[in-house]
Amino acid sequence: MPDSTDLLPPSLRAVALQSRNTLALRAEAAVLRVFTAPEQVAALGRHAAQGARGWVLGGGSNLVLPASVAGEVWQMALRGITLEDETREHWLVRAAGGEPWHEFVAACVARGWGGLENLALIPGTVGAAPVQNIGAYGLELAERVHSVEAYEIPAKRWRRLAAAECGFGYRDSRFKRAAPGHWMITAVTFALPRRWQPRLDYPDLRRWPGWEEAPPKPETVFDAVCAIRRAKLPDPARLPNAGSFFKNPIVPAAQAAALRERHPGVPAWPQTDGGVKLAAAWLIEQAGWKGRRLGPVGMHERHALVLVNHGDAVGDDVLRLAGAVQADVRIRFGVTLEIEPVRIADALGDI
Numbered sequence: 259m260p261d262s263t264d265l266l267p268p269s270l271r272a273v274a275l276q277s278r279n280t281l282a283l284r285a286e287a288a289v290l291r292v293f294t295a296p297e298q299v300a301a302l303g304r305h306a307a308q309g310a311r312g313w314v315l316g317g318g319s320n321l322v323l324p325a326s327v328a329g330e331v332w333q334m335a336l337r338g339i340t341l342e343d344e345t346r347e348h349w350l351v352r353a354a355g356g357e358p359w360h361e362f363v364a365a366c367v368a369r370g371w372g373g374l375e376n377l378a379l380i381p382g383t384v385g386a387a388p389v390q391n392i393g394a395y396g397l398e399l400a401e402r403v404h405s406v407e408a409y410e411i412p413a414k415r416w417r418r419l420a421a422a423e424c425g426f427g428y429r430d431s432r433f434k435r436a437a438p439g440h441w442m443i444t445a446v447t448f449a450l451p452r453r454w455q456p457r458l459d460y461p462d463l464r465r466w467p468g469w470e471e472a473p474p475k476p477e478t479v480f481d482a483v484c485a486i487r488r489a490k491l492p493d494p495a496r497l498p499n500a501g502s503f504f505k506n507p508i509v510p511a512a513q514a515a516a517l518r519e520r521h522p523g524v525p526a527w528p529q530t531d532g533g534v535k536l537a538a539a540w541l542i543e544q545a546g547w548k549g550r551r552l553g554p555v556g557m558h559e560r561h562a563l564v565l566v567n568h569g570d571a572v573g574d575d576v577l578r579l580a581g582a583v584q585a586d587v588r589i590r591f592g593v594t595l596e597i598e599p600v601r602i603a604d605a606l607g608d609i
């Protein structure tokens with residue numbers, strides 16, 4: 259594929275990003291380019307080799323942006339959904355990186371390809387989904403990924419990575435660990451099981467009243483997940499937020515046992531690797547932050563884990579609150595909370 263920088267999408271200058279991030283943080287990009295074709299993506303290698311620095315924007319639902327964004331913003335907007343192949347076990351369904359995630363899940367369910375319905379209603383794009391290995395209601399994306407197509411910008415080459423090469427972990431992957439602007443994910447192929455089984459381990463889903471009337475199907479699980487999420491989570495269009503703001507911390511078993519002795523109520527789930535996952539929401543609530551504000555931002559009054567923007571916040575307001583919550587949880591429980599969204603720096607280093 260030719261890689262001339264003439265093929266780059268036009269650069270839009272001094273673009274306000276407030277409507278392009280779900281925390282509605284006031285932020286400005288010096289340059290924004292919207293990528294709608296693979297040959298535009300292939301031009302990025304040469305552009306970066308000539309000194310350009312930037313990072314990839316999807317739907318902006320997992321970001322903390324600085325007021326002034328350094329470098330270029332490369333927005334992924336490639337579209338298209340195709341059935342690539344059918345094996346005895348799977349439908350192999352490929353979606354371009356700029357497809358909106360929820361609409362893609364809905365399209366799969368409508369065509370009879372079950373397997374992603376537990377991840378319905380997660381905001382953002384298909385291309386960003388592998389970055390933090392999105393997960394919800396008892397399912398992680400990694401369980402359904404067949405392969406990820408990406409352009410590796412500094413190496414100027416296209417890659418097709420099998421799921422095992424993506425380094426998936428809890429809200430983590432090799433893409434999340436890489437420097438900003440290293441990868442641009444252009445498509446993801448999913449292996450969706452032809453012999454579909456409902457995944458109803460999550461308590462809210464298991465207790466869903468609909469299963470008394472009819473056995474679950476992909477579309478009814480999809481509807482149940484949407485209804486549960488709508489009832490529980492604040493809509494970013496009404497109250498700007500980025501979903502869960504902190505990861506559930508995983509601590510060594512001995513530390514978890516000591517904590518449970520002092521605080522018997524702490525929700526804890528043993529992991530297969532011997533660690534124990536603790537409920538970050540509980541720690542935050544016990545530390546007194548549920549519903550509390552600091553400046554224009556605060557922790558949601560019903561969901562201690564969700565940081566919300568009540569006014570005209572900038573990234574620094576968010577980081578100040580996050581730091582205060584982290585300090586109080588550390589003092590009270592000796593546990594360090596890790597921020598889940600990606601912090602975009604106000605300076606970009608090497609990619």
Ligand SMILES: Cc1cc2nc3c(=O)[nH]c(=O)nc-3n(C[C@H](O)[C@H](O)[C@H](O)COP(=O)(O)OP(=O)(O)OC[C@H]3O[C@@H](n4cnc5c(N)ncnc54)[C@H](O)[C@@H]3O)c2cc1C
Pocket residue numbers: 280313314315316317318319320321334355380381382383384385386387389390391392393394433441442443444491492493494499500501502600
């Ligand atoms: C209300 C709400 C609920 C949420 N619920 C969940 C949930 O249940 N589970 C969950 O896991 N997450 C959840 N999230 C977080 C978020 O929706 C996901 O992380 C989502 O995948 C982010 O997609 P995005 O397109 O908005 O990415 P962005 O926020 O635009 O970007 C996130 C990161 O991915 C990188 N990136 C984006 N696109 C690409 C690409 N094409 N190639 C390479 N890198 C890329 C960016 O550079 C950045 O580092 C929630 C968020 C909100 C606001």
